[in-house]
Amino acid sequence: MPHVMISSKKCTGCHMCELACSAYHEGAYRPSVARLFSEVNPTTGAIKGHTCLQTACAKCQEACPEDAIVTKEITVRVKGDYPGKEKHGEAVKGSVLVVLDEKCTNCGECYDVCPTGVIHEHPDKQVAFKCDLCGGEPQCIAFCQNPHVLAVDLKVDKTDRPGARA
């Protein structure tokens, strides 16, 4: 099932993915509310990517007491190049986990269980926000196009986690 991955080995820490993600969702550049991030240690230069693993993880959905995180069908058409392109082709059908704002009570259960730290309370809306694969054309991948880097990938796992709901 499709989800975005940042390669910790290839990422250069430019944060273009965060910028593009935030602009797409917020209408302005605001990386503090990006749905993914590259954690860079300036002292050592070490990098760790943080992305939502969607239905391959689904811990947020499991933890939500309000059924506010739902599974939606999605067709992902990546703009640009990505490492998995040859394997997966132009269009990938699968599922994505989406927060329903109207059902979210901001209880915080999902914030606590997320293993990659990519679901948070939105500072303006007091509901959870997370990666939704940009409705099918992930901006993060589109803006990681240095041919020597291509650190943002679309991974497609064969199976979902048991807890993920259809």
Added chain:
Amino acid sequence: MDFYKGRVLRIDLSAGTSTVEPLNMEWAQRYLGGKGLLLRYLWEEVPTSVDPWAAENPVILMSGPTAGTGVFLGGRLVVGCKSPRTGILTDSYVGGSFAPEMKFAGYDAIIVTGESPKPVVVTVKDDLVSFVPAEDKYWGMRTSEIEEAMRRDFDPEAKTLSIGPAGENEIAFACLSTDLHHKAGRGGHGALVGRKKLKAISIRGTGSVSVGDAKEFLDYAYRLQTEHVLNEENLAMHEEGTPGGAQLYSDAGAIPTRNFSSGTFADMENINSDALLAIRTKVRACYQCPVACRQWHEAGGVSCEGPEYETIALCGSNCGVSDIEALMRFNLACNEWGVDTISLGNVVALAMDLTEKGVEDFGLRFGETDSYVKAPALTAKREGVGAELALGARALAAKYGHPELGFEVKSLELPGFDPRGSFGMSLAYATSDRGGCHMRAFPAGDELESGTRPPDSLEGKAQYNMDLQNAGAAKWSAGLCDFWQVDVEQLCLLCERIWGRSVSEDDFLQLGERVWNLGRLFNLREGVEADDLPTLMRAEEGAFADGLSAGKFIGDQAFAAALQEYYALRGWDENGVPSEAKLVELGVDVRL
């Protein structure tokens, strides 16, 4: 408001207070941002003829309108003041992530005035500004230490701009550091920040920068990326970085070697790009840059970003050093102690030269690395030989009776391209607005890299230098990094979005010329010395004995004539004073 935040943070260190004021949008429409807007603010904020060490001399941090947006390579910060080293303007550029963070915090610029009674750190989290006593805690820290401390004590995502011990001790070539290895290196601002007892500004911003219709902008940016950014020319910086030029410039007889006594380093293969690629561990990027030119290396237990070309030239070949581990140790020490590698490498080589000539024994010799690697720390602390090195090239050379061995222009130590191997650089150094600097006009690129202009002739070089300065000044006013070889057409389209009006190529180049003339007026106001070049770099007696540029010299008369040609092309008089007609033509809104 799009691109700009429309807000300036003013920090008064004497009073320990801060205020927010509107960005002067009339100036922004005239000078864009970055370099241009910085100079306009300097004109206003620096009291005429002020002692550059005085509390009234401000330090100004200016972003470009592109910082904090998806405009590639648009996150540069420029730091400016009246330099306590040169007495004229200094504008120093740095990448990293400080400028974008400043925009997200809500500010286009930060103006620092006054002098703190005791060492202080200023933290800025969006609207919250705090003055944190630094005396017992942070003063004395090296770069990595203060940055880690800010992440621990202030905010885990804090971006910090700091001086090292060198700045604290008011070393004239102390730098401001950010993201550890990124430096606003040159010009003397580090010493002024130290005099102000400001250890660091640490900033965290959670706000946004608008660009109009964000989805439309993302489409535009995607096209820009594909068609104009990720091409072979720009990506060369990713593949090799700046060290790519080291062997070429040495072979061409243009790399500083043993205190500028030669243009070719026989042992360049030990510290050239190939040598570095063999020990490269990773490549990193500045904020909002997909090119990613920052090369990390590891040797002998030292892991460090760099050395960049200038460090290879000034601290390597210029010091006769071919030991790559020693060079990396020197580089890392400069980064940690907060010293500009160009100036220090230049002065260390001078000290080596004076030692070898038997003038004075500084304990430093060309190629000897034991004492060499200790130089950055000693200089930062003004200890031992460091106290002498701290004088800088001009004063040190004069003190020991050999002014001709100090290679500087207007007291700024010369960087990594010898004009005897690249004649165009003679005018570049002489006419640069902040002193001897290769980053205002760079004719060496065409003369030696692409080979489209002859390196041993001054013909057409006055025009060429002027064109490069004008185009550059406009580009740096947008906040863009040099390593995006972007054409004027694309810059115009970008400017149209920023300014919200039609911008022709002539408009854009005129912006650059306007900014350059504004800088010239500032320098004339504050008392700039005559444009010149070290004697040995223009006179016949200074011609190299070896290498591809052997025997070549510019000639005093030819140099003087080229300078006059440059002034005439610029519409300046024989003393380099802009004419009233030129200032009116360009729309410069200040006068002497």
